[in-house]
Structure formats: C-alpha cells, structure tokens
Amino acid sequence: MKKPVIKVKWGILSTAKIGTSQVIPAMQQGELTEVCAIASRSIDEAKVWAGKLNIPKAYGSYEELLLDEEIEAIYNPLPNHLHVEWTIKSMQYGKHVLCEKPFALRSSDIPSVISLKKKKGLKIGEAFMVKTHPQWLKVKQLIEEGFIGKLELIHGFFSYFNNDPKNIRNIATYGGGALWDIGCYLVMTSRFIFGEEPVNVKASMTYDATFNIDKIVSAILEFPSGKAVFSASTQLVPYQRMQFFGTEKMLEISIPFNAPVEQPAEIIILKGDKFEKTNQVITIPVCNQYTIQFDAFSKAIIEDGEEPVTLEETYLNTKVIEALFRSAGVQKP
Ligand SMILES: NC(=O)c1ccc[n+]([C@@H]2O[C@H](COP(=O)([O-])OP(=O)(O)OC[C@H]3O[C@@H](n4cnc5c(N)ncnc54)[C@H](OP(=O)(O)O)[C@@H]3O)[C@@H](O)[C@H]2O)c1
Structure with missing residues (x-):
C-alpha cells in the first residue's frame, strides 16, 4: 500500500515580491510542502494574493497568522531589519521558521535564537537556496x-x-x-x-x-x-x-x-x-531551487533532521560580513 504523503503546513509572513512572484509558486510544487495561509499588514493585499495564488487562508496581520494552530512553519521574507524580530515571534508561537537571507544584521542577535531553538525543539534556517541547488x-x-x-x-x-x-x-x-x-x-x-x-x-x-x-x-x-x-x-x-x-x-x-x-x-x-x-x-x-529548498527544510521538520543551512553556519557567515564592513570602514584587512 502506498504510504500517505505528509506535508508540512506553511504560513507566509507578508506579500513580499520574492514570495508572491517566485517562492510561493515553487513551494506549491513541493512534495512535502503545503502553503496554507498568507498574512499582510493589509487584509485587502492578503486576500488579493491568496486569491491569485490559490492559498486557502488570508490574514490582515502577522500576529493572526502566528495564532493559527494549523500552521507548523513560517516563511519569513520581511525586510532584513525585521528578520530576527519576527523569527523570534514565530518561535514563541511554536513555529519552525525558514527566514530569508540575510538572517541577521548583527551576529550578536544569533546566539539567543540558537538557545530558543534548542529550548523549543524547532527547526530554524536561513534561506540560502543555492546550497541545495x-x-x-x-x-x-x-x-x-x-x-x-x-x-x-x-x-x-x-x-x-x-x-x-x-x-x-x-x-x-x-x-x-x-x-x-x-x-x-x-x-x-x-x-x-x-x-x-x-x-x-x-x-x-x-x-x-x-x-x-x-x-x-x-x-x-x-x-x-x-x-x-x-x-x-x-x-x-x-x-x-x-x-x-x-x-x-x-x-x-x-x-x-x-x-x-x-x-x-x-x-x-x-x-x-x-x-x-x-x-x-x-x-x-x-529544477526549481526554491522547491528543493522548501522540501529539504520540510523533510528536516518531518524527520527531525538538520536544517539545510544551520544557525551556526549563519552565525559564521554574519561574522564574515561584519568583518568586511569593518575592513571597508578602516580601509585595512
Ligand atoms: N532568496 C532569494 O532568492 C531572494 C530574492 C529576493 C529577495 N530575498 C529576500 O527576501 C526579502 C524580501 O525581499 P523583497 O524584494 O521580496 O521585498 P518586498 O517586496 O519589499 O517585500 C517586503 C514585505 O515586507 C512587508 N513589510 C513589513 N514591514 C515593512 C516595512 N516597514 N517596509 C516595507 N515592507 C514591509 C511588506 O508586506 P505586507 O505589506 O504584505 O505586510 C512587504 O511586501 C529580503 O530579505 C530579501 O533579501 C531573497
């Protein structure tokens, strides 16, 4: 008998262009990924995109999406300065999060996310889709x-x-x-x-x-x-x-x-x-690198495996980026 396919139920934080134009359609082709809801600061926008992309639920605030108990995982494509804040909020509601790059603008923000992830037993990752292409x-x-x-x-x-x-x-x-x-x-x-x-x-x-x-x-x-x-x-x-x-x-x-x-x-x-x-x-x-990325992340959730890009890797990457900014500032290595 064929085994029933379990899909992770995803909610989308915002109507960001990258999500509506490329990532959501790619997620919808996934074997392990199901897009169940989209949230926007404007309910009208959320409804427009839910209609266009055939997403069952639309919410007029990000908090309402996080309160939805059916949603297991959040895709976070907010502007960069909101990545850590809304990843932590999502985690507080027990959601796994795949957050767009760059995950953080300060490496010092990452250790507390790692601690919270371990405490809550969640999967958290940075959406560097190239790593699974x-x-x-x-x-x-x-x-x-x-x-x-x-x-x-x-x-x-x-x-x-x-x-x-x-x-x-x-x-x-x-x-x-x-x-x-x-x-x-x-x-x-x-x-x-x-x-x-x-x-x-x-x-x-x-x-x-x-x-x-x-x-x-x-x-x-x-x-x-x-x-x-x-x-x-x-x-x-x-x-x-x-x-x-x-x-x-x-x-x-x-x-x-x-x-x-x-x-x-x-x-x-x-x-x-x-x-x-x-x-x-x-x-x-x-192939579609976004479909592959979300299926790999969903698999990590289903099988309790490692995220395709771990927060430890994200921490090291962010440290290098910070060092590059410092180097450019002082014009020295
Ligand atoms: N992996 C990739 O291939 C890839 C490609 C492009 C971009 N990205 C990343 O994805 C993220 C989004 O990029 P994007 O170009 O799609 O951005 P965007 O179209 O400007 O979307 C950002 C969304 O964030 C929400 N938002 C909440 N607070 C906001 C504020 N203060 N100002 C503006 N928007 C706010 C808005 O959604 P609502 O109005 O619906 O609330 C907005 O649509 C960035 O982190 C970027 O680095 C990744």
Whole structure:
C-alpha cells in the first residue's frame, strides 16, 4: 500500500515580491510542502494574493497568522531589519521558521535564537537556496574529488541595477546595500566550497551618498587553503558568474544565484586551452531551487533532521560580513 504523503503546513509572513512572484509558486510544487495561509499588514493585499495564488487562508496581520494552530512553519521574507524580530515571534508561537537571507544584521542577535531553538525543539534556517541547488552540489563534489586539481582561487560576481529609493535594498536602516543583499551569497558560497572559515578579509566599498548604502563591494577572503575574490553591486549591469580555479582545471557556474527554472543549469569545465576549444559543459536537469529548498527544510521538520543551512553556519557567515564592513570602514584587512 502506498504510504500517505505528509506535508508540512506553511504560513507566509507578508506579500513580499520574492514570495508572491517566485517562492510561493515553487513551494506549491513541493512534495512535502503545503502553503496554507498568507498574512499582510493589509487584509485587502492578503486576500488579493491568496486569491491569485490559490492559498486557502488570508490574514490582515502577522500576529493572526502566528495564532493559527494549523500552521507548523513560517516563511519569513520581511525586510532584513525585521528578520530576527519576527523569527523570534514565530518561535514563541511554536513555529519552525525558514527566514530569508540575510538572517541577521548583527551576529550578536544569533546566539539567543540558537538557545530558543534548542529550548523549543524547532527547526530554524536561513534561506540560502543555492546550497541545495544540484549545480552547487555538483561543483562541491567535483572539487572534493580533486577534479580541478587543488582549488586555489574562487572568483565571483553578482550585480543588478536598482536605484528605486523606495526599494528595501536602498534603505540603509532596513539593512540595504550590496553586501547585505547579494554579497552575502558570495561569502556563503565561498565558505561552503572551501569548507573552511576565512582567516583574514579585506573589502573596499563604493557608497551611494543619497541612500547611504554600499552600491559596490569588492572583497578578498583569505582561507587556509586559498582565496575568494568577489564583487557585488546594486547599481551595475545585471551579471552573475562564479569561477573555481584549480591547479589543473577551472569550473564556472554560468547562472549561480538566479538559476532559471525553464532551462537546464550549466557548469563549464575549462581545461586550460587558450582558445577554450576544449571546454566542456555539464548540464544539470531543469529544477526549481526554491522547491528543493522548501522540501529539504520540510523533510528536516518531518524527520527531525538538520536544517539545510544551520544557525551556526549563519552565525559564521554574519561574522564574515561584519568583518568586511569593518575592513571597508578602516580601509585595512
Ligand atoms: N532568496 C532569494 O532568492 C531572494 C530574492 C529576493 C529577495 N530575498 C529576500 O527576501 C526579502 C524580501 O525581499 P523583497 O524584494 O521580496 O521585498 P518586498 O517586496 O519589499 O517585500 C517586503 C514585505 O515586507 C512587508 N513589510 C513589513 N514591514 C515593512 C516595512 N516597514 N517596509 C516595507 N515592507 C514591509 C511588506 O508586506 P505586507 O505589506 O504584505 O505586510 C512587504 O511586501 C529580503 O530579505 C530579501 O533579501 C531573497
């Protein structure tokens, strides 16, 4: 007899664009994930999105969602400065939480969340969806197997152009700026691929004087076994790429962060031929990284397993980001 499928019942905290445009539809394709309710500060907005996305329940405040006993887990895509506050509130109502990146704007906020998580027996995680995307798992596996020789250098880039003063990324008090918004991915993936923590970091920032945010960040992270060098920007032509240079070969992820759902992902293998004639491509079958992320998190809830990104990892990532801000401020490593 076929076993009945148990799905985790999720509630969505806000009508954030990332949720309504990409994450909720992806969650609805999940095998272990069920979207049961959405909350907004405006009941009209909540009802509009519940109608459009076929979500059974709509609430006109975040508190009402947390009071719903049917809801087991919360997806928190609020602006960055509200992540910790509403994650803790959700935990106080006994909910598991998958919170958008960056989880916290101060590493010192995280230890108390870890204590509360242990006390309540909840699953809490940061939504770094790249960590469960098969293209990243493949690159990690190839590097660990020595496929490129010894990994010495990671080169990364991530940018887009957004100068809308109302966008949360351009509001300094909300945790705006390039490093918090997208530089966090470059820090996280460099740490993930090296499997180490950096021992020294340097950063240089170009600031937007009107918004008082970093619009370009360039960084060097020195790990025990190699370096990661990257730039991220909120005000440059949209582009993203990750390259992993070994002593024998180089791997390149063509679309590392916004992996499209309608075409296979590609990893390019460069063997050192000057004209790149012998480049090969590894094709990763079409998938949706948000669906994978939520099913992995739901599985951790159902089976009492470890979250795909643990709070301990989040703490270390946040410490590195803080060190980069300090380095840019004093213009020293
Ligand atoms: N993982 C990814 O791929 C990815 C991609 C994009 C963004 N993100 C992250 O997701 C989060 C949301 O990003 P977004 O671009 O979707 O943001 P957004 O469209 O501006 O949505 C944020 C939502 O938060 C609610 N909110 C509560 N208090 C607010 C306040 N004081 N000001 C503004 N909004 C407030 C609003 O919902 P209500 O009006 O319904 O209450 C608003 O719609 C950010 O943390 C971002 O870093 C992740």
